[in-house]
Amino acid sequence: MRATLIYGAGDVRVETVPDPKLSEPTDALLRVVRSCICGSDLWPYGSMPARDRGVRIGHEFLGVVEAVGSDVTTLKPGDLAVAPFVYSDNTCQFCREGLHTSCLHGGNWGAKGVDAGQGEAVRVPQADGTLVKLPHTEDDDLLASFLTLSDVFATGHHAAVKAGVNERTTVTVIGDGAVGLSAVLAAKRLGAERIILMGRHRTRTDLGREFGATDVVAERGDEGIEKVRELTNGEGTHTVLECVGTKPAFEMGVGAVRPGGTVSRVGVPQYAEGPIGPSLFRRNITVTGGVAPARHYIPELLDDVVEGRYQPGKVFDRTIGLEEVPDGYRAMADREALKVLVKP
Amino acid sequence: MRATLIYGAGDVRVETVPDPKLSEPTDALLRVVRSCICGSDLWPYGSMPARDRGVRIGHEFLGVVEAVGSDVTTLKPGDLAVAPFVYSDNTCQFCREGLHTSCLHGGNWGAKGVDAGQGEAVRVPQADGTLVKLPHTEDDDLLASFLTLSDVFATGHHAAVKAGVNERTTVTVIGDGAVGLSAVLAAKRLGAERIILMGRHRTRTDLGREFGATDVVAERGDEGIEKVRELTNGEGTHTVLECVGTKPAFEMGVGAVRPGGTVSRVGVPQYAEGPIGPSLFRRNITVTGGVAPARHYIPELLDDVVEGRYQPGKVFDRTIGLEEVPDGYRAMADREALKVLVKP
Numbered sequence: 008m009r010a011t012l013i014y015g016a017g018d019v020r021v022e023t024v025p026d027p028k029l030s031e032p033t034d035a036l037l038r039v040v041r042s043c044i045c046g047s048d049l050w051p052y053g054s055m056p057a058r059d060r061g062v063r064i065g066h067e068f069l070g071v072v073e074a075v076g077s078d079v080t081t082l083k084p085g086d087l088a089v090a091p092f093v094y095s096d097n098t099c100q101f102c103r104e105g106l107h108t109s110c111l112h113g114g115n116w117g118a119k120g121v122d123a124g125q126g127e128a129v130r131v132p133q134a135d136g137t138l139v140k141l142p143h144t145e146d147d148d149l150l151a152s153f154l155t156l157s158d159v160f161a162t163g164h165h166a167a168v169k170a171g172v173n174e175r176t177t178v179t180v181i182g183d184g185a186v187g188l189s190a191v192l193a194a195k196r197l198g199a200e201r202i203i204l205m206g207r208h209r210t211r212t213d214l215g216r217e218f219g220a221t222d223v224v225a226e227r228g229d230e231g232i233e234k235v236r237e238l239t240n241g242e243g244t245h246t247v248l249e250c251v252g253t254k255p256a257f258e259m260g261v262g263a264v265r266p267g268g269t270v271s272r273v274g275v276p277q278y279a280e281g282p283i284g285p286s287l288f289r290r291n292i293t294v295t296g297g298v299a300p301a302r303h304y305i306p307e308l309l310d311d312v313v314e315g316r317y318q319p320g321k322v323f324d325r326t327i328g329l330e331e332v333p334d335g336y337r338a339m340a341d342r343e344a345l346k347v348l349v350k351p
Numbered sequence: 352m353r354a355t356l357i358y359g360a361g362d363v364r365v366e367t368v369p370d371p372k373l374s375e376p377t378d379a380l381l382r383v384v385r386s387c388i389c390g391s392d393l394w395p396y397g398s399m400p401a402r403d404r405g406v407r408i409g410h411e412f413l414g415v416v417e418a419v420g421s422d423v424t425t426l427k428p429g430d431l432a433v434a435p436f437v438y439s440d441n442t443c444q445f446c447r448e449g450l451h452t453s454c455l456h457g458g459n460w461g462a463k464g465v466d467a468g469q470g471e472a473v474r475v476p477q478a479d480g481t482l483v484k485l486p487h488t489e490d491d492d493l494l495a496s497f498l499t500l501s502d503v504f505a506t507g508h509h510a511a512v513k514a515g516v517n518e519r520t521t522v523t524v525i526g527d528g529a530v531g532l533s534a535v536l537a538a539k540r541l542g543a544e545r546i547i548l549m550g551r552h553r554t555r556t557d558l559g560r561e562f563g564a565t566d567v568v569a570e571r572g573d574e575g576i577e578k579v580r581e582l583t584n585g586e587g588t589h590t591v592l593e594c595v596g597t598k599p600a601f602e603m604g605v606g607a608v609r610p611g612g613t614v615s616r617v618g619v620p621q622y623a624e625g626p627i628g629p630s631l632f633r634r635n636i637t638v639t640g641g642v643a644p645a646r647h648y649i650p651e652l653l654d655d656v657v658e659g660r661y662q663p664g665k666v667f668d669r670t671i672g673l674e675e676v677p678d679g680y681r682a683m684a685d686r687e688a689l690k691v692l693v694k695p
Contacts, residue, residue, distance in 0.1 A: 101610060106635060109610035169637070266445060266453035272632065279628035283638060284620045291450060291641030293513070297632045 010126025012061030027130035032078035035134030065125025067157040088138040091301035097136030151320030160319035163189030165299030170246035170271035174198035182250035183211035195219025232262035272296035354470025356405030371474035376422035379478030409469025411501040432482040435645035441480030495664030504663035507533025509643030514590035514615035518542035526594035527555035539563025576606035616640035
């Protein structure tokens with residue numbers, strides 16, 4: 008089959024790889040119907056040292072079950088199902104607590120011996136625990152929104168949940184990428200009435216307004232902090248959803264949050280140490296967030312998508328075939344595209 | 352009157368200073384009956400650059416009201432009252448939310464024009480908002496425990512509250528100082544059944560066991576982390592109450608906490624940046640805590656002290672007069688005394 012591999016910064020290739028097959032009785036084989044490129048894929052695309060052997064990449068996908076191992080009970084061939092961006096057994100103590108990203112028997116797509124999502128097919132370990140059956144067919148208009156449950160909408164939701172967003176909290180969302188916009192939508196869904204979106208790309212912030220942002224702040228750094236404070240009686244917002252992952256973005260979050268408030272991070276931190284010293288401490292700021300346990304959230308979010316209450320799939324603004332994936336990376340890295348959907 | 356001033360590292364003096372008098376209609380004058388030395392006073396005692404003019408020090412005290420301004424309605428001369436370690440109006444929006452340390456009209460003891468606690472008397476700004484009337488007399492055996500409401504017990508309680516300690520959470524307390532031991536007591540009070548105390552001073556950890564610690568870990572660093580994991584099925588505890596404030600203590604907290612768990616800091620951080628990068632993020636660790644809004648907690652904790660259910664005053668292991676305060680600092684810095692009570 009064909010699948011995407013990354014060889015280093017700026018070097019993504021689609022190549023022929025061995026066809027996946029069932030190896031454990033808990034496996035399923037999934038023919039990928041939709042995949043996509045994640046903002047976090049752009050980190051290795053921007054900086055990974057070159058290597059002789061490529062590594063498989065892509066962690067967001069949905070598709071049709073082609074075969075299942077003998078222990079799989081919740082899926083059968085022909086089912087349409089979505090995979091969260093890590094696999095998990097859904098039965099260990101961490102999964103039972105809703106932290107599927109710390110599953111004792113889970114792991115990452117593209118890790119040694121595990122397929123990744125930007126390809127024609129995937130062997131899915133722990134299929135019963137990982138895959139969530141979708142109630143529609145593969146021709147459905149809802150496929151793009153279903154695919155966001157795999158990562159981007161679930162991640163925005165995680166940011167909002169960990170921050171404690173509700174109808175009484177003001178919210179700042181840092182970043183107008185697909186995760187930031189998803190966080191706006193998630194905050195709105197959780198009842199937030201005041202959502203300040205920090206971003207400077209007009210087409211993206213326009214979608215942010217459609218998703219529920221009440222204010223847009225284009226300024227960054229100290230100026231951005233000042234603007235958020237101006238909008239909030241000098242205080243900052245109760246919650247900040249940091250959806251970028253750079254240190255300046257986190258610092259902006261710390262500046263924009265209200266005393267007693269929470270900075271919730273879902274952008275993978277590109278820094279080892281951050282400013283959590285006396286100034287944060289004196290104001291009783293909480294820092295939370297992390298990799299989103301998408302699997303935990305999918306059932307809840309799926310209902311809203313199926314019934315058309317939310318359309319997170321609007322974050323996709325380009326659709327390509329599998330062979331065009333390298334250009335999809337380029338387009339996202341150049342900010343020509345917000346988020347690229349792949350139809351293998 | 353006589354009061355304590357600090358002139359630099361290792362240089363604490365008791366001197367004659369102007370008698371306080373009412374200056375605002377919201378003031379009260381308090382004759383100090385009990386004060387004490389805080390672990391956080393040891394930071395300037397250890398490192399403050401020498402200066403020509405000393406600064407007043409001490410932020411934990413209780414005493415008898417001697418006079419009140421014309422706007423003060425909740426106190427009258429003769430009342431015994433305790434002061435939290437910052438003053439506050441108890442009416443602004445932050446106070447109403449329970450975050451008195453961010454009071455819009457509050458401030459620190461010993462700041463310019465404001466008395467500090469290690470002296471014979473204090474002008475108390477915002478007296479109605481700051482002071483809490485105590486139901487007993489100044490001869491009471493409970494005075495030591497009442498004094499802990501000013502800071503140390505309230506601070507241990509804050510660590511536990513922010514961490515979300517309850518009967519289902521395992522707890523690690525880092526630090527066997529007075530705050531750490533208070534955190535043990537607070538965690539026990541909130542229902543925790545498994546409390547691991549990290550400390551290496553036997554007399555202190557013995558008091559920790561009396562307060563509710565179920566295990567004591569004397570090791571530090573990676574060895575300490577390993578011990579906590581051994582005690583918790585390899586996982587770490589749901590919550591870590593970091594009661595020291597050094598970077599190694601925080602790093603130990605990050606290592607000892609369970610995935611999805613919380614490190615709650617109440618030791619004033621002696622570092623500007625800390626390790627909050629990918630390893631924290633991947634495990635969904637929350638970092639919370641800060642300066643404790645003692646005023647918010649006093650009414651709730653006071654009931655338990657009055658009724659004898661908890662005796663946080665046991666953290667005091669030495670009582671001195673005001674003129675002996677410099678030696679009290681030395682004794683605490685040398686770890687000869689755990690916490691020093693001052694009877695002016």
